[in-house]
Amino acid sequence: MSQLLDLWTVLAVGAGVFFFFAGTVGLLRFPDTLTRLHALTKADNLGLGLVVLGLLPRVGSPLAGLKLICVWLLVLLASATASQLIARVARRAGPPA
Amino acid sequence: MNVPTLFGLCGAVLVGLGLYGLVVSPQPLRKILAFNLVGSGVFLLFGVVARRGAALGMGGDPVPQALVITGIVVAFSATALAVALVLRLHDLTGAATLAPADADEPPAQ
Amino acid sequence: MNLALLFDGMLVVLILAVAVWTVTVRDSFAAGIGYAVYGLLLALAWVRLAAVDAALTEAAIGGGLTSVLMIRATVRLRAGEAAARAATPGPLPRLLAALLGGSVAAGLALVVLALPDPAPTLAPQVAEHIATTGLGNAVTAVLLSFRAIDTLLEAVVLIYALIAVWTLTPDRFWGGRPGPKYETDPNGMLAYLARLLPPIGIVVAVYVLWVGADLPGGKFQAGTLLAAMWLLAIMAGLTEAPPISRRWLRGVLVAGTVVFLAIGFAGVPLAGAFLAYPEGFAKPLIVAIEAASMLSIAFTLALLVLGPPERRDQA
Numbered sequence: 001m002s003q004l005l006d007l008w009t010v011l012a013v014g015a016g017v018f019f020f021f022a023g024t025v026g027l028l029r030f031p032d033t034l035t036r037l038h039a040l041t042k043a044d045n046l047g048l049g050l051v052v053l054g055l056l057p058r059v060g061s062p063l064a065g066l067k068l069i070c071v072w073l074l075v076l077l078a079s080a081t082a083s084q085l086i087a088r089v090a091r092r093a094g095p096p097a
Numbered sequence: 098m099n100v101p102t103l104f105g106l107c108g109a110v111l112v113g114l115g116l117y118g119l120v121v122s123p124q125p126l127r128k129i130l131a132f133n134l135v136g137s138g139v140f141l142l143f144g145v146v147a148r149r150g151a152a153l154g155m156g157g158d159p160v161p162q163a164l165v166i167t168g169i170v171v172a173f174s175a176t177a178l179a180v181a182l183v184l185r186l187h188d189l190t191g192a193a194t195l196a197p198a199d200a201d202e203p204p205a206q
Numbered sequence: 207m208n209l210a211l212l213f214d215g216m217l218v219v220l221i222l223a224v225a226v227w228t229v230t231v232r233d234s235f236a237a238g239i240g241y242a243v244y245g246l247l248l249a250l251a252w253v254r255l256a257a258v259d260a261a262l263t264e265a266a267i268g269g270g271l272t273s274v275l276m277i278r279a280t281v282r283l284r285a286g287e288a289a290a291r292a293a294t295p296g297p298l299p300r301l302l303a304a305l306l307g308g309s310v311a312a313g314l315a316l317v318v319l320a321l322p323d324p325a326p327t328l329a330p331q332v333a334e335h336i337a338t339t340g341l342g343n344a345v346t347a348v349l350l351s352f353r354a355i356d357t358l359l360e361a362v363v364l365i366y367a368l369i370a371v372w373t374l375t376p377d378r379f380w381g382g383r384p385g386p387k388y389e390t391d392p393n394g395m396l397a398y399l400a401r402l403l404p405p406i407g408i409v410v411a412v413y414v415l416w417v418g419a420d421l422p423g424g425k426f427q428a429g430t431l432l433a434a435m436w437l438l439a440i441m442a443g444l445t446e447a448p449p450i451s452r453r454w455l456r457g458v459l460v461a462g463t464v465v466f467l468a469i470g471f472a473g474v475p476l477a478g479a480f481l482a483y484p485e486g487f488a489k490p491l492i493v494a495i496e497a498a499s500m501l502s503i504a505f506t507l508a509l510l511v512l513g514p515p516e517r518r519d520q521a
Contacts (some may be wrong), residue, residue: 077402084395100214104255105318107218111225113311118229120303123293124286126234126279130241133272134225137248137264144255145318150327156256158327159344163353165260166345167360170426170503173267174367177510180279184513185374193286194293 005057012054019047033090041083045076105145111138123194125183129176136172140165214254221247234287238276245269258422259345262414266430267507274437275511340489342420349424350492354481358470361463361499364506368459372450375514381451382515388443400442407435415500419489425496429503436508447512449519455505462502466495 026039052072059065111134118131143161150158186192224247228240245268252261295303332344332352339351349357375382390396411431418424439445448455469491473482483491 074403074406077399081395081399098211100211100254102318103211103214103218104251105321106315107221107251109311109314109318110222112314113307113309114222114225114229115307116310117303117307120306121295121300122229123295124234124283124290126276126283127229127237130237130276131229133241133268134229134244137244137268140260140264141248141251141255142314142318144252144257144260146321146325147257148255149321149325150329151256152327152329153333155329155333155344158325158329159332159348160328160353162257162260162345163348164356165257166263166349166424166426167356169260169263169267171360171363173272173507174364174510176272177275177513178367178370180275181371181374181513184279184282187283187286191286193283193290196293 009054009057012050014054016047016050016054019043019050023047032095034087037083037087037090041079045079048072048075101145101148104141104148108138108141108145111135111141114138123196125186125195126180128195129179129183132179133172133176136168140168143168217247217250217254221251232291234280234283235277238273238280241276242269242273245273257345259343259418259424259427262422262427263430266427266434270434271430271507271511278511338485338488339483339492341492343418343422343424345422346418346424346492350495351483351488354466354470357499358463358466358481361466361502364503364510365459365463368506368509371510371514373514379515379518381449382518383447383449384509384512384515385440385447386516387446388441390441390443392443396442397444400438400444404435404439407431407438411435411500411504415496418496419493425500425503429500430507432500432504433508433511436504437511440508440512447509450509450515451519458505459502459509462495462499465498469495 020043023040023043026043027036030036030039049072052068055068056065059068115131115134115136115138118134119128122128122131143165144157147157147159147161147165150161152158221244224240224244228237228244231237231240246265249261249265249269252258252264329344332348335352336344336347339347341347341351411428414423414431415425415428416423418428436445440447450456469483470481473484474480476482476484
């Protein structure tokens with residue numbers, strides 16, 4: 001059973017890292033602010049969710065697992081708001097000259 | 098080469114880097130940023146000393162850690178005062194750097 | 207070369223790369239953002255050094271409040287950016303500065319490599335006496351019992367810094383409100399976040415304060431969280447920065463220090479020395495000091511970020 005949980009942790013965290021990597025590639029390669037924001041928020045939130053899911057079998061108590069999920073939800077909230085605000089400024093500034 | 102020594106060398110490089118930035122940057126805000134780099138490098142050195150004092154089930158010597166926490170808060174308050182001074186200098190004289198010949202507006206109240 | 211050392215090596219390379227970028231990038235606004243990233247990476251370094259309390263403080267203050275301060279200031283000073291950039295020194299001063307920085311770094315590196323082995327430590331003394339404080343977290347015990355005088359003086363230093371910032375007020379704005387009047391869309395994203403996050407932030411802050419007795423945490427981290435929540439509400443236009451002449455504001459700012467001093471002086475007749483705690487009462491007194499200090503720290507840090515008053519009371 002514990003080997004199955006270890007396998008789950010490795011797979012989930014690995015998938016999360018892959019999504020983070022994809023988001024970073026998007027940040028570096030996409031042409032303008034709006035597309036970069038899109039890549040970052042989508043990929044990073046999903047990546048963080050997968051990492052949290054992968055770490056859940058390893059927590060010491062259900063309360064610690066709840067804290068991990070809270071962290072994920074708060075990051076979701078903060079990154080969604082931040083990307084909305086940055087996108088609004090970028091749209092107002094118009095396409096790069 | 099173990100973990101504390103690695104971070105100690107990192108702290109030493111940060112102090113040197115911050116010193117370079119402090120001398121070279123013309124904008125006062127960048128000088129303040131570089132000074133914060135120096136401060137955080139020094140705090141890392143404290144952390145290294147604390148980590149090497151690990152004993153009796155504690156991960157590190159708690160006294161340097163407590164000093165670092167105090168230091169971070171005091172460094173922030175000094176930074177806030179420095180930034181307020183820079184902004185006031187800019188409001189009064191329009192100066193963009195700390196050079197005396199740069200003040201081109203008459204003092205405005 | 208084991209895996210942990212490899213991870214730490216990569217972290218160090220990342221920290222140094224971000225630091226170099228922050229120092230050398232042309233745009234000051236980008237340097238402010240770089241400092242925020244640097245603060246968060248440094249918090250990871252603190253965790254690797256097994257100093258979680260310092261990691262929390264660095265993430266909150268270094269990666270949070272200092273960056274907010276820097277970014278607000280760089281935006282205000284944008285006009286003079288081009289003139290300042292033209293004043294960059296030539297190659298010879300830069301070479302001399304690099305030599306200075308390099309020699310200081312080399313000297314410190316030699317000191318780090320020559321640190322004594324076995325390392326001197328005060329951990330045994332702390333472990334011996336920590337039972338008298340009733341706390342489980344050694345760092346909190348050091349901050350509030352063994353080195354309480356340092357923490358008391360630091361609270362006073364914070365108030366001094368705030369008073370010094372207030373002395374920079376133009377005469378006509380004295381007693382007014384710090385910071386500009388933030389007007390944002392009351393149905394927009396920022397207002398939504400500022401309504402949703404502060405209740406969660408307050409609960410987390412009180413939790414960090416309470417659990418700091420036995421686990422990493424404490425009043426500085428909790429106070430910073432409260433300051434950040436209040437700043438968020440102010441910047442979203444949900445509430446206004448209070449005028450600095452208000453009595454309640456000044457009372458809250460000194461409340462932590464007053465409580466600390468009162469308990470300290472009460473220790474003279476009750477326990478024999480200034481800042482000594484009577485037998486068995488250490489933990490309740492420490493919790494009282496921490497709670498009062500958390501409020502003072504929160505207000506002081508937020509007002510330090512907002513700066514000197516910029517408009518009159520009625521504005």
